[in-house]
Amino acid sequence: MEFMPEFRTAxxxxxxxxxxxxxxxPGSRFLAGGTDLIPNIRRGIVxxxxxxxxxxxxxxxxxxxxxxxxxIGAAVTLAELANHERVRTAYVGLKQAAGGIAASTHRQVGxxxxxxxxxxxxxxYNQSEWWRRANDYCLxxxxxxxxxxxxxxxxxxxxxxxxxxxxxxxxxxxxxxxKSGVRIVPLTEIYQDDGIDYLxxxxxxxxxxxxxxxxxxxFRTGYAKSHVRSAIDFPLAGVAxxxxxxxxxxxxxxxxxxxxxxxxLAVEGTEGLTGGPPNEAMLQGLDALIAKQIxxxxxxxxxxxxxxxxxxxxxxxxxxxxxxxx
Amino acid sequence: MxxxxxxxxxxxxxxxFLCDTEQTLLDCLRDELFLTxxxxxxxxxxxxxxxxxxxxxxxxxxxxLGVEADGKSMETIExxxxxxxxxxxxxxxxxxxxxxxxxxxxxxxxxxxxxxxRDPDPTETEIRYWxxxxxxxxxxxxxxxxSVQAAAEEMRKG
Ligand SMILES: Cc1cc2nc3c(=O)[nH]c(=O)nc-3n(C[C@H](O)[C@H](O)[C@H](O)COP(=O)(O)OP(=O)(O)OC[C@H]3O[C@@H](n4cnc5c(N)ncnc54)[C@H](O)[C@@H]3O)c2cc1C
Ligand code: FES
Ligand code: FES
Numbered sequence: 001m002e003f004m005p006e007f008r009t010a011x012x013x014x015x016x017x018x019x020x021x022x023x024x025x026p027g028s029r030f031l032a033g034g035t036d037l038i039p040n041i042r043r044g045i046v047x048x049x050x051x052x053x054x055x056x057x058x059x060x061x062x063x064x065x066x067x068x069x070x071x072i073g074a075a076v077t078l079a080e081l082a083n084h085e086r087v088r089t090a091y092v093g094l095k096q097a098a099g100g101i102a103a104s105t106h107r108q109v110g111x112x113x114x115x116x117x118x119x120x121x122x123x124x125y126n127q128s129e130w131w132r133r134a135n136d137y138c139l140x141x142x143x144x145x146x147x148x149x150x151x152x153x154x155x156x157x158x159x160x161x162x163x164x165x166x167x168x169x170x171x172x173x174x175x176x177x178x179k180s181g182v183r184i185v186p187l188t189e190i191y192q193d194d195g196i197d198y199l200x201x202x203x204x205x206x207x208x209x210x211x212x213x214x215x216x217x218x219f220r221t222g223y224a225k226s227h228v229r230s231a232i233d234f235p236l237a238g239v240a241x242x243x244x245x246x247x248x249x250x251x252x253x254x255x256x257x258x259x260x261x262x263x264x265l266a267v268e269g270t271e272g273l274t275g276g277p278p279n280e281a282m283l284q285g286l287d288a289l290i291a292k293q294i295x296x297x298x299x300x301x302x303x304x305x306x307x308x309x310x311x312x313x314x315x316x317x318x319x320x321x322x323x324x325x326x
Numbered sequence: 327m328x329x330x331x332x333x334x335x336x337x338x339x340x341x342x343f344l345c346d347t348e349q350t351l352l353d354c355l356r357d358e359l360f361l362t363x364x365x366x367x368x369x370x371x372x373x374x375x376x377x378x379x380x381x382x383x384x385x386x387x388x389x390x391l392g393v394e395a396d397g398k399s400m401e402t403i404e405x406x407x408x409x410x411x412x413x414x415x416x417x418x419x420x421x422x423x424x425x426x427x428x429x430x431x432x433x434x435x436x437x438x439x440x441x442x443x444r445d446p447d448p449t450e451t452e453i454r455y456w457x458x459x460x461x462x463x464x465x466x467x468x469x470x471x472x473s474v475q476a477a478a479e480e481m482r483k484g
Contacts, residue, residue, distance in 0.1 A: 002369075004348040009393055031391075038350070038389045039370040051347075055394060103459025105374060105437070108383040109390070231458030232372075 002042055002129055008050045015059060015177045015208050018052055023179050023204035025050045030206055032075055033109035035102065036118050044129035045119075045141050054113070060208060063087075068214030071175075074113030074207045078163075079104075081112060091212060093221030093240050097166035100225060103232040113207045116164055116174070116187070120157035120195045120262050121234060122148065122299040140196050148297045155195030156297040157262060160234040164191075164264035165256035166223045169242035170212045176201065177208040184211070191263035193295075198262050219244045219252060220326050222318045225259070226310040228302070235259040236302045237311045241318040245326035248277045255286070255315055260294040260307060267293055278319050286319075287312050332396045336361070337405025345392040351385075352376045354392035355402065363403035363432050367461065374460035377433040378402045384440040386459070403432035406439070415439055415477040424473030426464035434460045438474045446482050450475065 009031075012018040022028055028050035031037055040046050054060060060075035063084055070086060081087055082098035101107060101115065124138045124147045137143030140155045148156045164187065172187045187210070190200050201207070221242040227233035237259040244252040253274050255267040269289050273282050296307040329344040332354070343358045352369070355361045355378070367375035369388045376387040379401035406413045415435050418424065425431040434457060441448060441456045448456065453474050454467070462470060 004350065004353075006346070006348050009347050009391065011393075034389050034391070035371055035386075038391075041348075042369060051391075053391075053394065102371075103374070104441075104456050105377060105384050105386050105459045106371060106389075109385055229458070231455055 002044065004042055005044070005047050007041070007048055010050055010052045011056050012052060012054075013056045013058070015057060015206070016179075018054060018057060019178050019204055019206055021050070021052050022206065026203070028052055030054055030113075030117075032111040032114040033077065033106070034114075035106045035110045036114055039126075040119060043127065044132075045125065054111075060113075066211060069212045072112055072210045072212070074116075074209055075111050078102075078107040078110045078112070078115065082107065090215040091166075091170060091221065093169060093223040093242065094163070094166045094212070097162040097223040097225075097238070097240065100223070100231075101162050106232075112163060112210060115161045116167075116190075116207060116210070117199060117201075118159070118161040120155075120198050121160045122155075122157035122195070123301060124148065124299075125157055146195075148299050155262070156295075156299055157195035157198075158259055158296070158299045159191070159198055159261065159263050160238075160259050161264065162223070162225060162235055162238050162258060165238060165240035165258045165266075166221070167210060167212065168256035168264060168266045169221055169240045169254040172213075173211045174207050175209040175211065176205050178202065178205040182208065188266045193261050193263050193265075195262040195299075216244070218246070218326065220322045222322050224314045224318055226307075226314060236300055237296070237307045237314065239311060239314040239318060241315065241322060243319060243322050243326065245323055250274050250276070250278060250282075250319075250323065253319075255290070257290070257294060257311060259300075260296045260311060265293060278323050283316055283319070286315065290315065330393050330396075332392060334395050334397070335399035337401055347391070347393055349392045350388050351378070351380070351390040351392050351395050352387040354395070355387060358392075361402055361404055365429050365432055367429065367433075372461065373430070373433075374437060374457075375430050375433040377436045377460070379436060379440060384437055401436070403436060406435060413439070414480045415442075415474065418473040418477040418480065419470075422469055422473045422476060424465065424469045430460060430462040430464075434462070434470060438477070441474075442478055442481060446478060448474075448478065 029048040031051045060073040064071045078098045139146040223240045225235035225238035240256045242254040253270045257265045296304040365375040367373035371389045378387045381398045
C-alpha cells in the first residue's frame with residue numbers, strides 16, 4: 001500500500017475562516033468527508049500541502065427551510081440528505097440519488113459539497129502512483145497523453161457524481177463563498193465539459209450551501225443509474241428526470257445526466273417535447289436530443305456504446321413511470 | 327513536523343497518542359495503538375475491512391484522518407466480546423462459517439452490529455445492501471448473510 005505524503009491540516013470553524021486559509025495557501029484543498037480526496041492523495045493524484053478540514057464548521061451542516069424550499073449546507077452528509085423528511089417526500093429524485101451513492105459507510109461521512117465537486121474519473125487516472133508511472137501517467141495528472149483520445153489534447157475523464165443531475169432538474173442554485181463574500185449561481189453554471197478543469201470555481205471559492213426551490217404543484221422527480229454492481233459503484237451513467245403531467249399532456253420536462261460527459265449535463269431543448277403524452281414520437285425526439293449532447297468515451301470499463309444505450313433506456317423508463325404515477 | 331496529540335475514547339477506555347497529520351485513523355489504530363484487530367484491505371474505501379464506529383457512525387477508518395478522531399469516541403472489534411463471552415454476531419459467524427480467511431471479518435462484524443442496532447430485524451435484501459461496502463473474497467457472502475440473520479434472531483430473543 002502506498003504511503004500518504006506529508007501535509008498539514010487546518011481546522012476552521014467558520015466559512016469565512018476556511019476561504020481565508022484557502023486563499024492564503026495556494027494548492028490547499030478542502031476536506032469534507034474525504035471519501036474522494038483521501039484515496040486521491042494516497043494515489044499521488046493530488047498532493048496538497050495543506051488540507052482544510054470542513055468538519056468543524058457548524059454553519060455548513062444544517063438543512064433549513066428557505067422560501068418554501070430548502071437550503072442544504074454543503075457539509076450535510078449523504079445519509080442526512082437521503083433520510084431528511086422533506087427530501088424523502090418532496091424531492092424524491094434527490095433522495096434516490098443520495099441513497100444510491102457508494103455504501104452505507106461512505107454515506108455517513110460523504111457530503112453534498114464533496115459530491116458536487118467530486119473529481120472526474122477515468123480508468124487511466126483512478127489508479128495507484130505505481131500503475132500510472134508504469135503507464136507514463138496521463139494528461140490529467142503529470143502526463144501528456146489522454147489514453148482515451150490519444151490524438152487530441154483534451155481530457156475526457158467523466159464526471160460521475162450522482163447528486164448534481166438530481167439537483168439540476170430541481171433548478172437548484174449554489175451559494176459560493178469566497179473572501180469577497182457570497183454569490184449565488186445556478187448549479188448548471190459551475191461546470192464545464194473539460195475533464196481537467198471541470199469546475200468553474202475560482203481557487204479561493206467553496207460551495208457553502210445548495211438551495212432548492214419550493215416543490216411546484218404536480219412536479220415529480222426520479223433518479224436512476226446504471227452500475228456494474230447494484231451498490232457501492234459509481235454511475236456508468238445516471239439520469240435524473242423531473243416532469244409535470246396535466247391530464248394527458250406532459251407540461252414540464254427536465255432531464256439531466258451524469259457519467260456521460262466531463263460535467264453533469266442538463267439536457268437542452270426538452271421544452272420542445274412537451275405538450276403531449278410521452279408517445280413513441282416524443283420519446284424518439286428525446287433520444288435524438290440526448291444522443292447529440294452526450295459524449296461517453298472509453299473512460300470506464302463499459303464501452304461508450306453501452307452507456308449511450310443505457311442512458312436512453314433509463315430516461316425512457318423514468319419518464320414513463322413518473323407519467324404513469326402523475 | 328510536530329506530531330498531533332490526540333485524546334479519544336476507544337471501547338470505553340481513554341486513549342492518548344501522538345500522530346502525524348497524514349496518518350489515517352486506521353494507521354493510528356494499528357501502528358500507534360497496536361489495536362490490530364481492525365484490518366487494512368485496500369486503503370481506498372472500497373473493501374470495508376477497516377470499518378469502525380466513530381461517534382456512533384460506521385466509517386471506513388482508512389478514509390478518516392487520525393486528527394479527526396480527537397475528542398471523539400470509537401468502537402472497534404477489540405471491544406466486541408466481553409472477555410471470553412462472544413457477541414452473538416461473533417458466535418454465529420463461528421457456528422455458521424461466516425468467515426474463512428478472516429481478513430474481512432472484523433469490518434463485517436462492526437458493520438453488521440451497526441445495522442442491528444438501528445434495525446433489529448432487517449430483511450435479507452437490507453442486510454446485503456448494508457454490507458455492500460464490505461468485500462469478502464472467500465465466503466461468497468451467503469454464509470455471512472445467514473450468520474447475520476441468525477444473530478439478529480438470537481438478539482431479538484434477548
Ligand atoms: C468505494 C467508493 C464508492 C463510491 N461510489 C460513489 C457513487 O456511487 N456515486 C458518487 O457520486 N460518488 C461515489 N463515491 C465518491 C464519494 O464517496 C462521494 O462522491 C462523496 O459524496 C464525496 O464527498 P466527500 O465529502 O467525501 O468529498 P471529499 O473527498 O471530502 O471532497 C471531494 C472533493 O471536493 C472538494 N470539496 C469538498 N467540499 C467542498 C466544498 N464545500 N466546496 C468546494 N470544494 C469542496 C474537495 O476539496 C475534494 O476535491 C464513492 C467513493 C468510494 C470510496
Ligand atoms: S481498508 Fe478501508 S475500505 Fe478497504
Ligand atoms: S473470509 Fe476471507 S475475505 Fe472474507
